[in-house]
Amino acid sequence: MGDLAIRIDGLSKRYEIGAIQRRHDTLRDHIVHGFQSLVSRRTQASAGPTEFWALKNITLDVKRGEVLGLIGKNGAGKSTLLKVLSRITVPTTGRAEVYGRLGSLLEVGTGFSPELTGRENIYLNGAIMGMRSAEIDRKFDEIVDFSGIGPFIDTPVKRYSSGMYVRLAFAVAAHLEPEILIIDEVLAVGDAAFQKKCLGKMGDVAKEGRTILFVSHNMAAIQNLCTTGIVLANGDVVFSGSAIDASEHYLSSVSTRRSGLVDLANHPGRTKDSTPVVQSIGLLSNDRHSPYGESVKPGEDLVFEIAYDTGDAVLDNAVLGIHSPLGDRVFTVGARYSSDFRFRMSGRGTLTCRVRGVALAPGEYSVMVAMGSRIQRIDYDTVEDALSFRVETGDFFGTGESLLPGQGHFAVRSEWSMVPVSESVDTLAEA
Amino acid sequence: MSSASGMPGYAASSAPTVVIEPSRGFMDLDLMSLYRSWELVYFLAWRDVKVRYKQTAIGIVWAVLQPLATMLIFTLLFSRLSGMPSDGLPYPIFSFAALLPWTFFSQAISRSGSSLVNNAALVTKVYFPRLAIPVAAVLAPIVDFVVTFAILLVMMAYYRISPGWPLLTLPLFLLMSAVTALAVSLWLSALCVRYRDVAVVIPFLLQVWQFLSPIAYPASVVPERWRLLYSLNPIAGVIEGFRWALLGTAMPDLRLLAVSGAAVVVLLVGGVIYFRQTELTFADVV
Numbered sequence A: 001m002g003d004l005a006i007r008i009d010g011l012s013k014r015y016e017i018g019a020i021q022r023r024h025d026t027l028r029d030h031i032v033h034g035f036q037s038l039v040s041r042r043t044q045a046s047a048g049p050t051e052f053w054a055l056k057n058i059t060l061d062v063k064r065g066e067v068l069g070l071i072g073k074n075g076a077g078k079s080t081l082l083k084v085l086s087r088i089t090v091p092t093t094g095r096a097e098v099y100g101r102l103g104s105l106l107e108v109g110t111g112f113s114p115e116l117t118g119r120e121n122i123y124l125n126g127a128i129m130g131m132r133s134a135e136i137d138r139k140f141d142e143i144v145d146f147s148g149i150g151p152f153i154d155t156p157v158k159r160y161s162s163g164m165y166v167r168l169a170f171a172v173a174a175h176l177e178p179e180i181l182i183i184d185e186v187l188a189v190g191d192a193a194f195q196k197k198c199l200g201k202m203g204d205v206a207k208e209g210r211t212i213l214f215v216s217h218n219m220a221a222i223q224n225l226c227t228t229g230i231v232l233a234n235g236d237v238v239f240s241g242s243a244i245d246a247s248e249h250y251l252s253s254v255s256t257r258r259s260g261l262v263d264l265a266n267h268p269g270r271t272k273d274s275t276p277v278v279q280s281i282g283l284l285s286n287d288r289h290s291p292y293g294e295s296v297k298p299g300e301d302l303v304f305e306i307a308y309d310t311g312d313a314v315l316d317n318a319v320l321g322i323h324s325p326l327g328d329r330v331f332t333v334g335a336r337y338s339s340d341f342r343f344r345m346s347g348r349g350t351l352t353c354r355v356r357g358v359a360l361a362p363g364e365y366s367v368m369v370a371m372g373s374r375i376q377r378i379d380y381d382t383v384e385d386a387l388s389f390r391v392e393t394g395d396f397f398g399t400g401e402s403l404l405p406g407q408g409h410f411a412v413r414s415e416w417s418m419v420p421v422s423e424s425v426d427t428l429a430e431a
Numbered sequence B: 001m002s003s004a005s006g007m008p009g010y011a012a013s014s015a016p017t018v019v020i021e022p023s024r025g026f027m028d029l030d031l032m033s034l035y036r037s038w039e040l041v042y043f044l045a046w047r048d049v050k051v052r053y054k055q056t057a058i059g060i061v062w063a064v065l066q067p068l069a070t071m072l073i074f075t076l077l078f079s080r081l082s083g084m085p086s087d088g089l090p091y092p093i094f095s096f097a098a099l100l101p102w103t104f105f106s107q108a109i110s111r112s113g114s115s116l117v118n119n120a121a122l123v124t125k126v127y128f129p130r131l132a133i134p135v136a137a138v139l140a141p142i143v144d145f146v147v148t149f150a151i152l153l154v155m156m157a158y159y160r161i162s163p164g165w166p167l168l169t170l171p172l173f174l175l176m177s178a179v180t181a182l183a184v185s186l187w188l189s190a191l192c193v194r195y196r197d198v199a200v201v202i203p204f205l206l207q208v209w210q211f212l213s214p215i216a217y218p219a220s221v222v223p224e225r226w227r228l229l230y231s232l233n234p235i236a237g238v239i240e241g242f243r244w245a246l247l248g249t250a251m252p253d254l255r256l257l258a259v260s261g262a263a264v265v266v267l268l269v270g271g272v273i274y275f276r277q278t279e280l281t282f283a284d285v286v
Helices: A017-021 A027-039 A041-046 A078-085 A118-128 A133-147 A150-154 A162-174 A192-207 A219-225 A243-254 A425-430 B031-036 B038-053 B061-081 B091-113 B132-139 B142-158 B165-194 B197-211 B224-230 B234-247 B254-285
Strands: A004-016 A051-063 A067-071 A093-098 A102-105 A180-184 A211-215 A228-233 A236-242 A261-263 A278-283 A302-309 A317-323 A329-334 A348-355 A363-372 A381-391 B018-020
Touching: A004 A078, A004 A211, A051 A078, A051 A211, A051 A236, A067 A078, A067 A219, A067 A243, A078 A093, A078 A180, A078 A211, A102 A162, A118 A133, A118 A150, A118 A162, A118 B038, A133 A162, A162 A192, A180 A192, A192 A211, A192 A219, A211 A219, A219 A243, A228 A243, A236 A243, A278 A363, A278 A381, A302 A363, A317 A348, B031 B038, B038 B132, B061 B091, B061 B142, B091 B132, B091 B142, B091 B165, B091 B197, B091 B234, B132 B165, B142 B234, B165 B197, B165 B234, B165 B254, B224 B254, B234 B254
Parallel strands: A067 A211, A067 A228, A102 A180, A180 A211
Antiparallel strands: A004 A051, A004 A093, A093 B018, A228 A236, A261 A278, A278 A302, A302 A348, A317 A329, A317 A363, A363 A381
């Protein structure tokens, strides 16, 4: 067992939904409920709490030095698993063994006290995470240096910007030097430079042979940082393998491909406070035989057709956002960015948007559509992931060569020239 | 980056560092983990002290003001208006010597009772021995106690009261009030996680408790046949002890003190067991 970092055996965790809903129980509630159950046992039985299994019989071994990516939708059980492993909550059944000091970055900065200064919070937060003060003394300069807080170290952290706050918190956590590090979506914060620093630090930790459990919705980060990956769904491990295979398994399971003409009534991607306006969206085909298409070749125009019904509202803007397979926005087009758009949409109608001259690299893309008004709210109706389409491998360059995955989002034509200064004899001879 | 020199050599042992299981044995109290994290207790208590008086105009003076004001009101109400006996001592110092441990005790209870709830963000995000939170909350008001104690010394000089050898026993009585506060806090803080009623009840509880303790009056006014029942309140013993140690009143009855002590021990052991049993679900319930 010498090379094991974590051994999880049949771990399950049950929450009682009823209990969660009325968790701020008062004594009165208990007395009333007790009384009710005395009076009529039947109603009590039927109104019993509903169970929810956040984790179902998870069995998993994590080897020392493994960088494991935990992938899954919200509510799949990732956070519960991490909470059980970091001893914040207990499992309902099963058992886990942890070999070595475990540090978690479940939510950086939770131990921070806003009134205290950066210096004071380093000591407090360090102590909360299990560092001895002698250890903090030793690493203090390194922590301050890493955070880049510098002269603000003796300022109360409530005066910090949110970026500074997170940087300091991550700096403390990163210097905990645990054998097993648990990281949950910390990289969503901070500016790009600091994120890079954090990833670098994680890479260092991994190189030192320590074990990392990493949760992220950013598949690019999972693929870059992790060696292995598991996919969780509804509390079960549904896939286990290399990080790349796991993230691809996850992506293919979540992308419910909607292509051609998509009816947007009851679309799951509609954001919470949207008023449904966009009725449908379709990608017009370049093929005469069918009106709507699922794919284009690089360099072909993208023509979207948006049917709307604004009701009584008067809207004057529409936006399309194109997302890459890994979820980042590749580009945005908006009616207002077009110089000849002078329409006001009220009632029912159709918008057509032709995106010219964009040569996307081959792959799967998804489209976010939003309609709104500049005066009121720009995001009157927003539907994420409304439509997806594929860019096929085409002979864009006219050379028979095409872009490989990972070579960027766009196929871009380029012209090259060469000015020889001195040529080798061999080349001359060949010519 | 420096190497992980501060940590135990895990590679040598094949036994797991931590075993995570649904529940633990009834008597598995693991007080060692609390002992190992005394630095955390210290930092939490230190945070409580710092944060309490940050951005206040008069800072730590508040710690003194409250018992002083209470002393003035008591003197006016009980001594001047109703002629309450005070064991032959000037009434102000008689009541102040009692307000000293009482203020510490009531501060400790009211701070630690809701301490787990106030630190919910911590409890649901990081693991550490949960006992550290109420223990720190009980220790924090000791700073206020020390400051108030200085005022008492000034008053003793003013009234020309010089304590004898019983002064040496004072730490024992302070310890007793801290342990009592901790015992009560363990129950209240753990209960408060589930029943927020506790937070509402605490001020009322303290008010009643104050009248059941010999602060405004001497314990000697309690009829003899009620004394045994009365001494179940450990704070009564603590206050009598303070007056004896500082002001030279009659020595507390040792048998009654033993009853107080036994009450504290029962309360504390029960509190620790209850706390350890319920702490497993704190993060789910809070």
